[in-house]
Amino acid sequence: MTNKKLLLIDGNSLAFRAFYAMYNQLDRMISHDGLHTNALVAFNNFLDQIVDPMQPDLAVVAWDAGSGKTTFRGELLSSYKDGRSKTPSEFLEQFPYLREMVALHGLRNYQQEGLEADDIIGTYSRLGEAAGYSVTIVTGDQDLIQLATDNITVNVTKKGVTEIERYTPDYILEKFNLTPAHIIEKKALTGDTSDNYPGVTKVGEKTALKLLAEYHDLDNLYANIDGMKPSKMKENLMNDRDQAFRARQLATILTAADLELPLEEIEYRGVDYDALIPFYEKLDFKQQLAKIKALKRSGQIAGDDTVDEKSVQVVGLKDSNLRALSMLGDKVALHIEYVSEDYHAGEMIGFVIGNAAVGYYGSRDVSLLQQSELKTLVENDKIQKNVFNVKAQLVLFKRLGLKLTGVNFDFLLAAYLLDTVDNDNVFATLAQRFDIYLTPDEEVYGKGAKFKIPSDSGRVLMHIANKANALMALEEPTFSALNEHQQTHLYTDIELPLAHVLANMEFQGIKVNPEYLQERGRDLAQRIEDIQSAIYIEAGEKINLNSPKQLGVLLFEKMGLPVIKKTKTGYSTAIDVLEKLAPQAPIVDHILQYRQLAKLKSTYIDGLLSVIYPEDSKIHTRFLQTLTQTGRLSSVDPNLQNIPMRSEEGRLIRTAFIPSEPNWQIFGADYSQIELRVLAHVTGDANMQKAFLNGEDIHAETARAVFGLPNDAVVDPLMRRTAKAVNFGIVYGISDFGLANNLGISRAEAKRFIDTYFQEFPQIHDWMNQIKQFAHDHGYVETIAHRRRYLPDINAKNFNLRSFAERTAMNSPIQGSAADIIKIAMIKVNDALKAHHFQARMLLQVHDELIFEAPSSEIDELSEIITSVMDSAVSLDVPLKVESHSGATWYDAK
DNA sequence: GTATTCACG
DNA sequence: ACGTACGTGAATACC
Numbered sequence: 076m077t078n079k080k081l082l083l084i085d086g087n088s089l090a091f092r093a094f095y096a097m098y099n100q101l102d103r104m105i106s107h108d109g110l111h112t113n114a115l116v117a118f119n120n121f122l123d124q125i126v127d128p129m130q131p132d133l134a135v136v137a138w139d140a141g142s143g144k145t146t147f148r149g150e151l152l153s154s155y156k157d158g159r160s161k162t163p164s165e166f167l168e169q170f171p172y173l174r175e176m177v178a179l180h181g182l183r184n185y186q187q188e189g190l191e192a193d194d195i196i197g198t199y200s201r202l203g204e205a206a207g208y209s210v211t212i213v214t215g216d217q218d219l220i221q222l223a224t225d226n227i228t229v230n231v232t233k234k235g236v237t238e239i240e241r242y243t244p245d246y247i248l249e250k251f252n253l254t255p256a257h258i259i260e261k262k263a264l265t266g267d268t269s270d271n272y273p274g275v276t277k278v279g280e281k282t283a284l285k286l287l288a289e290y291h292d293l294d295n296l297y298a299n300i301d302g303m304k305p306s307k308m309k310e311n312l313m314n315d316r317d318q319a320f321r322a323r324q325l326a327t328i329l330t331a332a333d334l335e336l337p338l339e340e341i342e343y344r345g346v347d348y349d350a351l352i353p354f355y356e357k358l359d360f361k362q363q364l365a366k367i368k369a370l371k372r373s374g375q376i377a378g379d380d381t382v383d384e385k386s387v388q389v390v391g392l393k394d395s396n397l398r399a400l401s402m403l404g405d406k407v408a409l410h411i412e413y414v415s416e417d418y419h420a421g422e423m424i425g426f427v428i429g430n431a432a433v434g435y436y437g438s439r440d441v442s443l444l445q446q447s448e449l450k451t452l453v454e455n456d457k458i459q460k461n462v463f464n465v466k467a468q469l470v471l472f473k474r475l476g477l478k479l480t481g482v483n484f485d486f487l488l489a490a491y492l493l494d495t496v497d498n499d500n501v502f503a504t505l506a507q508r509f510d511i512y513l514t515p516d517e518e519v520y521g522k523g524a525k526f527k528i529p530s531d532s533g534r535v536l537m538h539i540a541n542k543a544n545a546l547m548a549l550e551e552p553t554f555s556a557l558n559e560h561q562q563t564h565l566y567t568d569i570e571l572p573l574a575h576v577l578a579n580m581e582f583q584g585i586k587v588n589p590e591y592l593q594e595r596g597r598d599l600a601q602r603i604e605d606i607q608s609a610i611y612i613e614a615g616e617k618i619n620l621n622s623p624k625q626l627g628v629l630l631f632e633k634m635g636l637p638v639i640k641k642t643k644t645g646y647s648t649a650i651d652v653l654e655k656l657a658p659q660a661p662i663v664d665h666i667l668q669y670r671q672l673a674k675l676k677s678t679y680i681d682g683l684l685s686v687i688y689p690e691d692s693k694i695h696t697r698f699l700q701t702l703t704q705t706g707r708l709s710s711v712d713p714n715l716q717n718i719p720m721r722s723e724e725g726r727l728i729r730t731a732f733i734p735s736e737p738n739w740q741i742f743g744a745d746y747s748q749i750e751l752r753v754l755a756h757v758t759g760d761a762n763m764q765k766a767f768l769n770g771e772d773i774h775a776e777t778a779r780a781v782f783g784l785p786n787d788a789v790v791d792p793l794m795r796r797t798a799k800a801v802n803f804g805i806v807y808g809i810s811d812f813g814l815a816n817n818l819g820i821s822r823a824e825a826k827r828f829i830d831t832y833f834q835e836f837p838q839i840h841d842w843m844n845q846i847k848q849f850a851h852d853h854g855y856v857e858t859i860a861h862r863r864r865y866l867p868d869i870n871a872k873n874f875n876l877r878s879f880a881e882r883t884a885m886n887s888p889i890q891g892s893a894a895d896i897i898k899i900a901m902i903k904v905n906d907a908l909k910a911h912h913f914q915a916r917m918l919l920q921v922h923d924e925l926i927f928e929a930p931s932s933e934i935d936e937l938s939e940i941i942t943s944v945m946d947s948a949v950s951l952d953v954p955l956k957v958e959s960h961s962g963a964t965w966y967d968a969k
Numbered sequence: 970g971t972a973t974t975c976a977c978g
Numbered sequence: 979a980c981g982t983a984c985g986t987g988a989a990t991a992c993c
Contacts, residue, residue, distance in 0.1 A: 622991055649974065650975070671975090674989080702986085708986095716976095716977060717976045717986075718977075803983085810982060812982055890978090922985085
């Protein structure tokens with residue numbers, strides 16, 4: 076039998092935690108009435124995630140009455156809680172709404188003159204325990220753990236308000252070696268700085284625990300103090316005796332206060348969703364509103380007419396009724412539903428086509444799409460299609476042997492361009508931006524182990540039809556938002572055509588030689604084993620070499636090597652640390668070798684082998700077009716944008732990537748220093764532009780500038796290397812700290828480099844300041860193609876968050892404009908390949924380079940055309956330079 | 970699920 | 979007083 080549950084919440088301390096947990100969002104979270112809502116948002120999350128699911132029988136949120144001065148503690152000590160900084164007004168203004176929120180979630184608010192929230196909780200907890208309840212306390216204040224018993228658990232927030240540490244008597248014993256009651260004794264000795272009362276001078280946590288281990292409690296300690304051997308501490312204890320006993324009184328939470336409201340009247344009433352709607356509307360809690368609507372729609376809570384959407388009708392398609400589709404007209408929404416993220420291989424479970432005016436038609440059987448009525452519709456570019464994720468749909472149709480054309484509106488692509496920040500690539504969440512609420516896929520299919528396609532086909536089709544219906548409704552507001560952002564060109568002429576190019580590249584795939592990988596894998600396995608044995612001998616024990624934790628113990632504890640860098644959880648064993656330690660112990664170098672080989676084997680040999688399609692020996696990556704914050708692509712399953720290159724050992728992996736036809740070659744073309752050229756262009760810096768216009772070695776030229784060398788001076792390699800690092804730093808949004816770290820020089824030296832750099836390239840300096848100012852004023856920055864990146868933290872009060880946003884403001888236009896350029900180039904290259912009737916195929920993009928396969932006979936002409944298309948893709952104030960290479964494998968195309 | 974490490978531009 | 983270079987993805991360990 077389970078006990079009845081009593082939930083006691085420390086309102087003040089949790090609200091306080093909530094406010095500071097989202098403090099950096101303070102300026103972002105303001106309702107249309109000008110009310111700050113950060114604490115409200117966090118507190119609501121707490122109620123949602125912790126309280127609502129718990130369904131207690133009784134529940135109360137206790138609040139402090141006044142400042143604490145009117146309590147017995149204020150009487151005991153007039154300076155009680157003095158010295159606390161004034162509560163910010165942005166916090167105070169949220170209090171009334173916090174109480175309202177609590178009430179609407181079905182909990183009692185309770186406060187009482189003369190009592191603090193602690194005392195209310197303390198008293199109810201004992202009343203509840205006596206009445207047989209299982210009691211749960213939630214607070215942000217560790218002092219409350221003194222209340223823990225076998226029937227009373229105290230949950231203290233750890234980070235934010237939804238991460239919690241559970242204190243039971245057992246846990247307290249384990250953690251502090253104290254019983255709950257002794258928490259008070261400890262406090263008596265240490266005092267409490269935040270409540271502004273002293274304990275015993277010079278006694279802190281450690282000393283207090285030691286004293287309690289010996290003397291058990293305060294009474295016993297003072298009873299036996301004469302026997303204590305003389306020390307400064309003994310003196311302090313004697314002098315501060317009264318203070319200690321007063322501190323114990325102050326620290327003791329009342330458990331028998333006279334409460335006006337009897338226990339049985341704090342009944343939990345459950346969440347009042349209907350009343351929460353206007354409340355959330357007032358606070359602009361869009362996510363919460365969407366959630367309620369979704370709950371109502373799915374019948375999990377009672378619905379009413381104001382939120383029920385008109386259900387979409389779907390006509391089930393069969394061979395016999397396909398002719399009805401001719402009624403649809405020239406604009407439809409179209410969606411093939413697929414369930415694995417990997418649309419190259421996963422199952423297609425149905426499709427819907429239609430529009431709001433005529434209706435929606437669908438089937439679970441996607442092979443119907445190959446019937447002539449549907450095929451002509453799909454392949455007719457005069458019939459405009461609205462879709463979600465055109466690249467995925469293009470590939471799915473290709474798998475069915477169909478060529479999807481006429482796509483004009485891709486909601487995913489547009490939503491990504493409008494705002495990259497809150498983009499999870501999920502239709503239901505993105506539609507919410509436009510106040511359209513769809514049932515999330517997860518709700519229909521479940522997720523993880525619970526994933527299941529519903530047996531009710533009608534339900535599946537309805538779900539797809541709702542998406543189609545949303546695609547019709549979203550088109551107009553989405554296009555108008557793109558227009559407002561001046562992003563129509565970016566959408567229509569860059570991203571949408573690029574999606575088609577990428578779909579072809581992915582579908583085409585790149586051929587891999589599995590035997591080569593297997594052979595290298597065997598070689599690596601042997602060498603890894605040898606190094607591992609050598610390391611075990613040197614270490615004198617066997618550990619898991621892949622565990623940074625075990626490695627840390629070995630190197631820094633057993634071997635006593637100096638700790639150079641720490642991580643959040645322990646010692647860092649990262650490569651730069653190990654390189655510094657290598658001269659001190661031969662084992663370190665062996666570990667570095669082990670790491671390199673293990674990485675190659677697991678990620679690149681085994682990893683690539685596992686994603687080769689056996690039927691054609693090809694790898695089909697997916698380029699994510701709507702993920703990065705800057706506009707770059709990324710590549711997954713597998714990532715073909717990080718195949719090793721820098722070490723020869725790793726670079727050999729590229730030998731496995733081969734042409735898919737006999738007598739073909741791999742051909743690569745890359746932009747040289749595209750980001751620095753973009754920098755020279757956008758900043759308009761005359762000196763840097765001149766260097767590029769004159770075809771100079773830019774890093775050498777930078778070295779001459781920052782080291783004050785004459786124009787024709789020879790630059791030694793170290794100077795060039797330093798200048799190169801400075802150039803990188805500039806592109807990343809430089810800081811002296813970062814540069815110093817990278818170059819292993821002092822911060823002051825790094826600062827001198829940066830200062831000189833900015834003197835030599837003054838317009839770069841000006842631009843850095845302007846772009847930061849622009850970001851502060853507008854909350855976003857832009858690329859040359861009006862790609863936008865919002866920077867929510869640009870006005871944050873937190874220095875780190877703000878600094879990060881400022882560096883991002885400087886870097887994103889550079890990295891993003893370079894991404895714009897290569898995207899434009901890809902479209903033009905694709906067109907050029909067609910126009911010249913090349914057999915050559917574009918296969919991969921790696922940020923500043925394009926990889927192709929082509930007949931050997933085409934290479935010379937291809938090289939000429941592709942480099943010229945790429946270097947003229949856009950017209951900047953500096954030239955773009957493209958280099959190209961070809962060879963029998965990707966490795967040889969260097 | 971989070972943290973660490975390391976591969977790329 | 980704070981404490982960082984920009985953008986990614988995959989493998990592994992560990993809770």
